[in-house]
Amino acid sequence: DGGITQSPKYLFRKEGQNVTLSCEQNLNHDAMYWYRQDPGQGLRLIYYSQIVNDFQKGDIAEGYSVSREKKESFPLTVTSAQKNPTAFYLCASSPQPAQGQPQHFGDGTRLSIL
């Protein structure tokens, strides 16, 4: 079945460590997104990519980095510069950047600090 796969489901980070969250989609979607969700709050956009080898910062990009070397993959790295990384991270994709297309979401990765 087509969908978005995020891994791992749970991730623990030590102080000063970079960690990478994986997001893979087999929906043949052009656009991909990373969101952060804090407890009891809505989703905030970290980065998005409309096409391979191109990506843009969202509202809370500081302390994060991404790459888009393949259409199917959009990994997110949480760097040591992100001082409060504990959150639920959701990856999404949409068929094209065209306005109004609903985004499809993965199951999320829950990141905690050791």
Add this chain to the structure above:
Amino acid sequence: AQKVTQAQTEISVVEKEDVTLDCVYETRDTTYYLFWYKQPPSGELVFLIRRNSFDEQNEISGRYSWNFQKSTSSFNFTITASQVVDSAVYFCALSERGAAGNKLTFGGGTRVLVKP
């Protein structure tokens, strides 16, 4: 800047009761889209419905219905005859034509608890 407000943080109902979720949005764009997503305890967001700013016709789809009113910038969502499986967090979201990359702005979410 665009903004989405869901004033209700949590709603608790007994099974078979109707539940209405409120959503108020702010935008300066004349062309935009509104969405409702459901987030069950498993965590993923499930797309429910979409409305564009030029279509104020309200619809019913199964047990779901929505009421879009541009005059009050509201996009409310109703679950009729609620079931335990409807327990989840529901998010309202806005996408503006002027926003690059089909970006979504989310409200804070409303947690719905349906008790048997």
